Amino acid sequence: MVSSIESPSRVTFGLFEADLQTGELWKAGKRIKIQSQPFKVLSALLEHPGEVVTREDLQLRLWGKDTIVDFEHSLGTAINKIREALGDSAENPRFIETLARRGYRFIAPVSYPVAVTALASPAVLVPSTEQNAVSAAAPLSINRSRVWPLLYLVGGVAALAAAAGIGIYIGSSRGSVTPARITQITHNGRIAPGAPSMESLPATATDGVHIFSSVIQNGRAVLSQVSIANGDVLPLSIPSDIPAPSMGDLSPDGSKLLLRNHLSPESEQPLWVVPVDGGSALRVANILAHDATWMPDGDGILYAAGNQLFVTHLKDEVSTVLATVPGRAFWLRWSPDHKLLRFTIIDPLDHTTSLWELAAGGHTARPVLAKWSSPASDCCGTWTADGKYFVFQSAHDGSDDLWRLNGKSTSDPVKITNGPLRYEAPLAARNGHRIFFLGLDAQSELLRYAADRKEFVPESNFLSLANRVDFSRDHQWVAWTDAQGRLWRARTDGTEELQLTPDAMQVFLAHWSPDGKQLAMMAREPGKAWHLYSVPADGGSPQLLLKEDRNAADPGWSPDGNSLVFGRVPDLMGKESGPRAIQLLDLRTHAVTTLPGSEGLFSPRWSPDGRSIAAISFDQRKLMLYDVAAKTWRLLTETSAADPVWSATSDAIYIHAFMAPTQPIYRVAVPSGKLDEVANLASFHSGEAADYFFCGITPDNVPLVRARSSTGNLYSLDLDAK
Structure with missing residues (x-):
């Protein structure tokens, strides 16, 4: 039975906070519009995190047993409104899970700014503040016979304890399992997540x-x-x-x-x-x-x-x-008895991560979990203080979670988290079996620079989810990549939107051909190197342009559309032993030639008028310019530089000076090299942007950036919690 106690007024989850009494919802301190009926449904779910709230219970709660209403339609509309407000989806839920023909369940970690007395029953677990773990008392009557079972056997060995959407698997029998406790340590959403693709x-x-x-x-x-x-x-x-x-x-x-x-x-x-x-x-x-x-x-x-x-x-x-060792080693961790070293290998060619180990005094490393994940995604392990457990992160079925091995075992990992966040970077406490980790829930948006206001403002149209943006030469079309690495195109008014690449392919960037009929891409398939592809603008299968056993990057079109200029990836995206220079690929003969004097340069961009090619030195401190007719290079400007973009008139290059203290976006005049600052970190509303990267420019030379307002928080769990 659930004890009868007063329900807490305020509930926090991720970047959101809900006041169950006033019916208000905030995201990162900003009021979010939500109608009364959807908020009542959200309140019902928040009062019972981790539990199934049946459709019948919601009908009684919102409309009563004697009200005649199109219940199915009204409830479905309310759930859609909630998901819209939270940025959630039914296909890949982070907050609200649908259980067909049964009801809904709130699956994200929940905490309460004001402490309340815990429930008498331990059947439901929610993440808590450090001071106390709490569950909300329920004015809503839940039919316990309809609640999704909180415990079930996994592989006949481990048991699942539902933790408001964070599943904690602990080896035990069905009858003796007690839920472990998830604790949210930080709430500012600003813990740096790192970038494994950048080492x-x-x-x-x-x-x-x-x-x-x-x-x-x-x-x-x-x-x-x-x-x-x-x-x-x-x-x-x-x-x-x-x-x-x-x-x-x-x-x-x-x-x-x-x-x-x-x-x-x-x-x-x-x-x-x-x-x-x-x-x-x-x-x-x-x-x-x-x-x-x-x-x-x-x-x-x-x-x-x-x-x-x-x-x-x-x-x-x-x-x-x-x-x-067979690759570049990271995350070096000694076992507590000092007899075994485990570490992560990042492969610069296939961009995978795998766990390896080396005995103290030994000289030959061996894999810990050979071929357990495909492509390999195992990373960043930590030993508990007594060596009883080894906890690491791995991606399976589209979810990044934490897993546990028993001591020095190299088989039968047990999953200890189950979304909805991405869990990374486990860290063991100095005693006991407590694990700290990072829960990622990055929030970002595309912004454009408003020169009249001298600030970045949200791009609220169909491009709001874009990462990198490129406009066709005639300014009629726009192509962009999304957070999943898929490539899209549409007319500049948002019509005729079309996904151009399959979900499994990751596209880093793409550029329109001069005639607007195709796009050249830097892309890769899972577990493979970055390669050059083309794809028809009207849809079709991506075509591999250059088959190599190494990374290729940054394809850009010649004015006649018959050649591509391209480079190699910098060290942080895959350190390779082969020569790295700027090269040309003839699309008719498939011949590859190297631009003279281009060794040590990358990120080439061919000017729209065809006269020049810009490139960056590998230390990213020089912007160089190649005269196509004279076949000579010269220094255009000396400053930190990333993501160069030519103006439509070829008289300037826009760059992000990411190493400078204010991280400005510069307009570099061609041919003089004069720097004009367009915008910097101060161009964001105070506190709204954690960081940003340069995404491109509009046809009228307005910079576009993607700014993150949050990244993730620190959490902890105790593997022994009872």
């Missing part, structure tokens, strides 16, 4: 009281300490020698951080040791590495550079090779 993993560390994590502030990831008790965030005092610190590890005694810089695009960076309580940074010898961790004794550092693992001792700064 940036969201590493964290803990001293038992705080979690050290990167938090997005003023458009940059700032290394901060987060209170485990109340989620308070305090930026750390990091010396200016390290302008963009990336977490490597916390020393065994909890006094020193091992960091590397991640602002520069070079994949191998210096290592630094910084006291947690502030002080001077110590450069670790002359080491360049892409990841590192402390040795268990705290006197040495294990680091990864290239395809090798090294150990260096701080006393004599002498480095020795530990092992050669």
